[in-house]
Amino acid sequence: MKIAIIGGGAAGFFAAFSAKENYPDAQVVIYEKLRNFLSKVKISGGGRCNVTNGCTDIKTLSKAYPRGGNLLKKAFYTFSTKDTMDWFELRGVPLMTQDDNCVFPVSQDSQSVIDCFLKQAKLLNIKIHLGQGIKAIEPIKGQLKLVFAKDEFPDEVFHKVIVATGGSPKLSGLLWLEELGHKIEEPVPSLFTFNMPNEAIRDLMGIVVEEALVNIQGTKLKSDGPLLITHWGMSGPAILKLSAFGARLLSEMNYECKAQVNWVNEVNVEIVREELKEIITKHSQKLLTNFRPYLLPERLWHYLLKKCDFAEDKRWNELGKKGLNKLISILTNDIYHVKGKTTFKEEFVTCGGVSLESINSKTMESKVCKNLYFAGEVMDIDGITGGYNFQSAWTTGFIAGQLG
16 A cells, blocks of 8 residues: 655654554655755754643643644544653653643754654655655545646655645645645634734833733633733733634734733732732832832833833822722733734744545544545644644644544
8 A cells, every 4th residue: 555645744754653553564655845854843842842732631632722622622532642742752752841831852952853753764664755745636546646746756646645734824825625625714824922013011022921811902812821021012822822712813803903911810900909909008108119019020010100100209108099090900901002913933833724624533534535634734723832733743643644
């Protein structure tokens, strides 16, 4: 049997391993259109490769996927985060789990993962062809003919084909799959940071608030977690999570909206009021600038006081009712104008791809083209930051490679 894997990324390699282990006598070939493979693995996690997430509860794990969570919830029972960790450990890549549950190689180097994959490919006798992109798939008598993008490569026929080409930033990159009859969800960016070109808060770049709440005004979109102030606006898990779950809506808004930031991670305004009243009682003579509530970063606290137009020599007992309300408002509902987005590091993730309506969720086989399977982000599946997108690649690749 001849099996072709289209795409030399995380999902493609994992699908190839699974296929070869399930069909040891098969000829398995990986086709990668670029001159290098596993490029996303190389740069992931700042070059350290966040291979998965330490979460082992499948219900919780599946909630990390704005799209594809229901399919993955079932798939994780076949191959979960624990299976991923065992797979790497057994093949000589020891792992460590950080406090934030992100899992990295102990080496802190993505090359460990790449070396492991190359060793595994060699061991299983999987062929890898670089610079060979596919422009079309043609079903022929129960088999599939691959038509190469470059005329110098002759068409080749395979018994089974797994498409693992990754997310396409443009719809045009998915037309060859649409021509086979698959429904395509138009791709839009996911996992991006917010640009705030007209906001002075950018001067506080580098400051992190460990637990912030953020929501988009006029929508139901909300998120929490660490928030990072950057020289272009805001980033960090709270923003990235918001961008992932709001990918389509934010695209429709042309990435222009108002972000409401709750700096103190408390939605009950009365609790905040009581906290500040207690400070007024206990520290009445202290300057506002010298006593920070909620352990807010000093530079941020001074910025918020300035935004409230409070004098630098104002004391806590001089706030008054109006001043107290102003302070509560800025702490729990500080508003910033978002205008544009920036890709998170070099790692683009897309919302969209081959619709899950066109895919058998148990086998990853196409419903419209027999013997064609899918793995990874080419499908309308994407997760938030934290190793979730790689886990989706491993899980769907493992299942697709069973060729069930």
